[in-house]
Amino acid sequence: MSAKDAFHTVVKTALEKEGWLITHDPYALQAGTLELYVDLGAEKVIAAEKQGQKIAVEIKSFLSPSKITELYAALGQFIIYRIALQKQEANRTLYLAVPSTV
Numbered sequence: 001m002s003a004k005d006a007f008h009t010v011v012k013t014a015l016e017k018e019g020w021l022i023t024h025d026p027y028a029l030q031a032g033t034l035e036l037y038v039d040l041g042a043e044k045v046i047a048a049e050k051q052g053q054k055i056a057v058e059i060k061s062f063l064s065p066s067k068i069t070e071l072y073a074a075l076g077q078f079i080i081y082r083i084a085l086q087k088q089e090a091n092r093t094l095y096l097a098v099p100s101t102v
Contacts, residue, residue: 031084
């Protein structure tokens, strides 16, 4: 399991303020023999009679000098996580949280 990104707490707090219940910190995925970890898993109950919406959020800070290298890494990680998530829990939507300047 990797270290938390610099904006982990900020994103987690923002989701909670918007009514999301953080259910996983981190959200574990299995891809064959690999163990992967998306930064957060959350769900939001839309209405009592409807199934709650579920998301997973991967957080990237983009703090290194090479933004393009970080973008390539983040995109590759996102694609791998999305494939694993579709197999493990297809009703959970994956998001990539990045600073607005990115």
